[in-house]
Amino acid sequence: MTRDSKLTPLMRRTGRIWFLHKFIRGRYALAREVSLTQRKGGSRLLAYWEHGRESWSRFPESGAVFGFVSVLLFFIVATWANTGWPPQIIDGRSIASVVTNAASQGIIAVGVTMLMISGEFDLSVGSTLGLSALMFIIAASNGPAGLVELIPFGIGDQLVDNLGISRAGMSGLASIAVALLTGATLGLVNGLLLVSTRIPSFIVTLGTLYIYRSIMLSIIPGGTIARYTREEMVWSFSPLVIIGLAVLVGVLLLILLWPALRRAYFRVQQDGGMGKIGPALHLIIVAAAMAAVIVVGALIISAYGGKDGPVKAPFFDIINGNLSFVKHNFRAAIIWWGVIAVIFTVVLTSTRYGNAVFAAGGNPEAARAQGVNVRRVKVTNFVISGTLAAVAGITEVGRFKVVEPLRGTGYELDVIAATVIGGTLLTGGYGSIIGTVLGILIAFMLKTGLVLIGVQADWFRGVLGIIMIAAVVLNTNIRRQR
């Protein structure tokens, strides 16, 4: 066993920076273990096998990685058999179809995962998404007056007339703020209801799922579709802004990955011999990430006219436009999804708050004993979940520029299914965002793949159900090996 096992589970989690780092650490453990087993007279192969099982069982996302790879391999073979080489599933259009359509639910799932690890559910995310998207489109098209008019009993209309509230549409950033605030408030209501009434979150959020949807239906009743009708907002700014952003992201990457890098280096000094590859790999990945940031920045600048003047980008394209510098239907929301997933992975695995989230879901009593305010953690996670649902709503408006009254219906169970496939426990205390991202990708890859091989629509959900149950069985077995 590695010496990690002497530490408490709480402390063990703080050390991890994310999958890559775990992988590198695993290499050192392997070197020690293999030599140990050999000294005891066991075979080298057996040692590798035992070690592999042991180290896989330590990651919540290992089942999802396995699932993702097998579903991908399956569709590579199946589409190859269907239409020949190259397999359609790895065609740019198919990949775009998977990730572009997955982005919205993917963003929601990040928040839902945080919440589920802390031991609670949020069934209201679909309704929260709808209502936030609606607020966003109202703020952008009808301005402050549009929002105030929503106050019922004619009070809103009175206020607009008497105070002379502006009907000019709000700026892009202000509209985003309105939407995020809506999502955060709806999440806060969920959280406060939970801690004040102490009824299960399943019931609380099932209730608010209906309530939020009804509010939405009362704002845009039967048959109406809220549309963004004003002129397209175009943001224009100096290319320096993009360069500055790229530098900022680069610096952030360095700061985040530096401790892991240093630790890896000292491990080499201790272990000696095997594992020089680890730090080198780590350095390469850091360098590649920073290079990617620079390349994307440069592409954005050249694609949106920054070569000979200010960068001009339509506001909705920044939110979720077609990325014109790549082929096919890849959209900006994919980038936002990635950024959000990375941020919350770091929060979850490398901060005190992340520890508190695991503790609150895993063992609330012990967490309280260690000074964690469990109720505050849960309420915060409801706010995160609501806010991320609003982010997803904003990206959907950026793509379609309309909101229908049923927008977001049914997302909640799809998102929970993906989270569960990703290895997060329904009972809380265990899970990972990387797993959830893979879970969402599995679900959408399944949909696209089944279309590519010509399966009629009747079976989509059925196959998803089969995969979900299989994934959970797999996850449970992997976890038991610890």
Next chain:
Amino acid sequence: MSKKRTLVILILVVGILLSLVGGAAARQEKPKFFLIAHGGPGNVFWVTVMKGMADAAAFLDVDATWLGADTASNEAMVGFWDDALAADPDGIGTTEPVPALIEDAVKRAAAAGIPVIAFNTQDTRPEGERLPHWFYIGTSEFIAGQAVARGLLAAKPDIATVLCPIQEVGHIGLEARCNGVESIMAEQGIPVVRFTITYNLSESAGLIGDAFAANPDANAIVTLGPGPAESFYAYASENNVTPDQVIHATFDTSPAIFAAIADGRSLLCVDQQPYVQGFETVVWLFLGSQYLLKPANDIFTGPNIVDASNVGRVIELNQAGYR
């Protein structure tokens, strides 16, 4: 032990997936079409369209796949459109309940030279702004609504108020049906009350009851599909509402609707001929993609009125899956 269980489940999963592919792998040389809709196998109406599609595909020896949510979802169409385009189709038929959702994808198809035919529900914006589909195969909802209203007035001139429950909020086709009814009723000064119901039979039956309670003078109801019609029948039989008290007409068809017309509980139904929508969409996708043939205009598949005079023969055809 646990390893064995994992293995069994894995084999099961792979087996089921392989058998799905097995069916798919055989057909690759044929022209490949997709019909993308806002509904699917959970709704009797779409089942008839799907039968039309499958029959035409078998008849022409082409590949046609139905892509739609189990019961109803406009949003699901977005993903299906992207998936269908990734599969290199020879043609796509699509419904257009919320055009903005699929606008981008339809334009990509047009740019790639893939024939797109709208069926069942079309983008109602003027030509030029409208989605770039070749033409439309389906009913004219507004004209059908007018036909229903005329039929109701002919049978019962003393209508006071008409109820018009809408089961799919935001569906322009359903709104157009109500508009058609309203346009004729307005000439006589008869109000049409719209309200929202769901696809849940018993829940909607309750909502319909509530609407009659709120509008005591309502003595006519127009339902916009087979599900809502069944909800009305449930409401009527539970509350002993007779056809003399409330006259009922409905859009679309189902065995229950035909039975109700046969025994007088319903006056009439307008058949938009869903079988034709599925069948002709595949036929024209075939003619269009293979020989560049297309009709000069939209093809209207309805309204075709079923009432007491012809319901007997229609019931036989319904059992065969064509009506």
